[in-house]
Amino acid sequence: MSSTETDAGSPLVPGPRSPERDALAPWSPDIPAQRSAPRGIRWLDAPEDPRPAAGVPPAGLDGDVPPGRPRRARIALLVAVVLVVVGVVAVGGVVALTPRTMTVQGSLVVAGRGALSTGASCSISTMPGHSVTVFGADGRVVGTAALPGEGTAVDQWHTVSPFADACRFAFTVPDVASGDASYRVGLDGDRSDTVSFSHDELTTTGAQLTYGH
16 A cells, blocks of 8 residues: 555544744644633632622622721710710719718807806806807808707816816707808807808817807
């Protein structure tokens, strides 16, 4: 059989490639998808880009508003409300802790005569029924209390030593308004004959009064 003739039953064997053809036409995969695919298409074996495609919002988003923003706004509003409530409670606590009234203690020393030793019980016939009155800075009566019937003999002015020359009556005036800086204390609501005291004096040393000498 001639070399130019072929047998129909013989397989076709490709001839050797020409060196010049190999140099001019380097091998490349003949894949239709590669030739026709636009730029940006990646091979199936390439890793996927975790970033979402441009213009497509991530799943779970409505519009352009991030989902955390409404929640953060609600949390901020709740925190503001809590702070306001705490501030009101704190102010109320300060107001509640500030005393609106005070108790004024003191004594009224009244001159008297008699052979009494100091420290003994005493009384003065003209004193029963009298009361102590506390006036505020504006002249209003802010507290009053009745004087006790008995007192204690004291050597106040040393006129009849070693005997007592006065009788001291201790008193307590409760529920006196404490908002003033100064007060006046006297007897029986007569503001014309009173003694001035500061708020600090009334709350520390009290009101010390003397009459009849």
